[in-house]
Amino acid sequence: MSLPFLSATPIETALRGFAAAQPNLVAVNEDPLFATSVRRCTRRQVGLVSGGGSGHEPLHAGFLGVGMLDAAVPGAVFASPHNTQIHAASRAVAGPGGVLHIVKNYTGDVINFAIAAERLAAEGVEVATVLVDDDVATDADDTATGRRGTGATVVVEKILGAAADAGLSLDELAALGADVVEHSRSVAVAARAQTDFHTGDDAFELDPGHLEYGVGIHGERAAASIERPGFESLVAKMVDEVLEQVPGDGGLLLFVNGLGATTQLELLNVYAAASDRLSRAGEAVDARLVGNYVAALDMTGFSITLTRLRPEWLPYWEGPSITPSFPAGLADSGAAPEALVRQPVPDAEPSQTLPAATADPADQARHKLQDDVVRRFAELVEENYEELTRLDRVAGDGDFGDNLRGGLREALQLMNHGYSGLAAAERAFLDGVGGTSGPLLGLLFKWLDHAHRHQGAGDDAAAAWARGTAEGCAAIQRVGGAEPGDRTIVDVLAPAAKALQSGFAEGARAADEAARATAELEAKRGRATYVAGRGAGEPDAGAAGVALLFQAAAEVQA
Template identity: 55%
Template sequence: MSYFLPETDPVLTAARGLALAHPGVVAVHTGPLFLRARDPHPARRVGLVSGGGSGHEPLHTGLLGRGGLDAVCPGEIFASPHNGQIYAAGTAAAKDGGVLFIVKNYTGDVINFQIAAERLRHDGIPVASVLVDDDLATDAEDSATGRRGTAATVVLEKLLGAAADRGASLEELAELGTRIVARSRSVAVAARAQTSPATAAPAFTLEPGVLDYGVGIHGERGTRALARPAAGDLVRRMTDDLLDALPEGPDDVLAVVNGLGGTTELELHALGALLSGELAARGLRPAQLVVGTFTAALDMAGFSLTLTRLEEGWSELWAAPTETPLVLPRPASGAAAESGAAQQSGTGAVPQRAAPAPQEPTAAAPQGTGGRAVLDRYAEIVTQVRDNLTQLDQLVGDGDFGDNLTGGVRRAVKLADESGSEGLAALAQAFLDDVGGTSGPLFGLLFQHLAAAPGADGGAEAQGAPPLAELAGAAEAAHAAIHRVGGARPGDCTLVDALAPAAESLASSAAEGAAEEAPLTSAAQAAIRGALGTASVRPRRGRASYVGDHALGVPDPGALAVALLFAALADVHEPAMAARLPAPGYLTVR
């Protein structure tokens, strides 16, 4: 898989290729990147916008067009789109009735769509969201993150697309979407991991004859390993688990057999026959069996099963016609034509908002001394440990953190070079505007608050360490902002586990005044201890929470990146004392 990706801008290049293959359906916008339906249904009163990390195709771009989505925001591979993409797409797709966001339950997606929704509401555009959380493998009482959003997203987008074409309102679509999600559950297994684009090797290894049960669509490890059973026994087990987790309701179900990218059509259709038989044996009626690759995990050799209990009228929504790149199986009866003729009357043609959306303005970088010593030192450290962060993230997530962090820091260096802005302000602008995934907005908030502390960058005006009270206040403000947006607390195994002790250490040093000899070094030591402590904690938030005990022994990469930032601050302002800090060799698996 990864051997054939372009070396530069693979996601943008693929988006352009999709538009070239479907010129009357898909339009590509850049600066920021999103894709838009060229010819939405004129009866639509609400625009539908979705998106997520690339590597899951044909989700979401395959459902772009009439009967589907109005706009799609593709992030980098396995990384959420950033809020700037979503804001621009929402502005372009919104109708007079507003815009509905369809969001898979991953921390980065939730945060970035939430920030974009706040920006659209500030512009006077009505916004609602539907959160997809169908993955039963991550339905754990001790997880604050909740179930992941996986292949039921296809069902949701198809049904909501049909309802939107009938002129449903924002409130009606949001309520329908919530019901669909509540009545859908999925579970996935894998026999081989996906190929990592960073290493061109499998992201994790399985012993021969072993399956990972409960894997995620970003290549997250399963919740448990199984000796490989016969296919019929495996489907029976998955069906039992799905029905145990599925809420009670009608006997009519929509059944989806979804390939994860490396499973053949021969296998998928055989699995579909086995699933249909299991459902019939339990007295359930598969109103539609949907077989294919709809939500991939790059080239993972595996599959997922999704069941949705159908309410009255949902079969007709599924049968409604579409004009999208992905052609979903529909009943062979005349239901599609009847559904198309059943449009609600009186909706009229709804004019679209102007598109493409203009490049969103970014705040001007604060002018000052051009201090960038901390940026340069942080860039040096991050470049040094990039491969270590990648390795750690592959063990607990999808392996993209090292690339995302390094890419954002490089953008900040370029921005500082071109504009002469302060280093921390350049980091804030780069991460808030250009870096997707969870790391983008959260690290952007951290950099933004630290940039407000005078002298923190190490510029000419900073004589020694920056004023301690201001820096302590900035760190605590960053901690508070990140908690408001993401909800993480110390002990959840996230970047907060390093940030909170660092902020507390600075506050304590500020209270002591001159009694603290090296406050920044002490804060860095606290951050390092907090980051390393995440290796002994079962994650409760973030993507690592999906892999359960597989994360034990692995320090959280985001927490380590925060520790490295405070180490860079100490290196710049307290070089003699900071020499006592451990070298970044602690970025390894215990």
């Protein structure tokens, strides 16, 4: 069984339909896929870009427009957009003061936005990031992943949108956004799972009389189910938990959000109970929002978000907005019609060509060696595909083998058209492979290729690989935040870079030993942190896969 009313390209078709239904507000760019606001306040100097997995509508595309976002970038259902989409959307809407990314704290979103930011910075575009992490259900000390980004994203986008229209600079907006995030907390509960996008069945089953307390907006189950309390008791429990953890003092913004299938009648009941609970606690509610704004497809449930408001934030929250989905606002902006300009519909970025192998004989010889490494790496991945898939299913979603194999197949096609191996692998993974692992491997190949192209006359190949691996590892750490010991590919790259200084054989040995050693590590980054304990005793799939690259290099260079 499947969902009955979807086209063959549901996300692309939905976004095209959304723009067609809002022609005076929204424009869509189809390749790569993103949407932009048609109008922009002339005082705005910084473009605001947000995005994430589809299925959360109206987040984010519904908040495009004056007073909120300039661009929204959709991924597949519950999956991060690709860094290529984010990069193109950011270039399309960057103002003279740069571009600000508003990112929910989910691993794929964080990494792909960070890779896009690296690319923008290299092109001279000023960029900053606000990371939204408000979900108290994932506030654990034993992982580095941190709180998920959920309902507070709407609060951040509204306040920053109004502040951007007031002319605040990139640094001012980034600081304001971080302050709003710090003073916001949320928690969510569900009485029924969302419909599985592929099968049409409920994504998980709940025992009768139970609730999932602490669900995520990607449809993640909570750490545990609870027996369903009475309505008043449930709302009191949620309000008390969030209130205890939201820092600061002063008035509150109360946001009651539906997760897709909860009626407005029910949400207003929740709002009334939550407001009463806060009043009895001596808290003043100075701002409010009720409705389905951050869905988890059609999950039956709701979230409660509290934000401690600084006095200067309230005018931003109440300021006007012209968007498809957000309430228009209470205050008068004083903006004359001429203060709003119509933005051009962005064209797709011109396709970029890969650098081909040079005509210099020495360069050609080095290129052939690198090409042979990529080809051997592809062979090793094919040989180990089933095992890589099995390892990823233990502690992830099982797609790593497919992503790695698909990226290398694309790289081989590019090489057949005359492009050098490492540059082909860089483009294939950085621009063509989704999820988290693909863009990270793209960064590794980018720096390996850079080291190869800048190899000095006195450098041997192993020294160039050592430098490229170290620089690639540093870039991956910048965008993903992983450290050695977190059970990621960093646990292979760091020792491999050091060992390569003694030659390819040592590099391959160190990489293999490091990959095997991840079996004893506890995941502190990535999706594996959400399945606590699963995968113990088995190597990390990403670590095992990247170790094959160094095995390939050693075999070719032997």
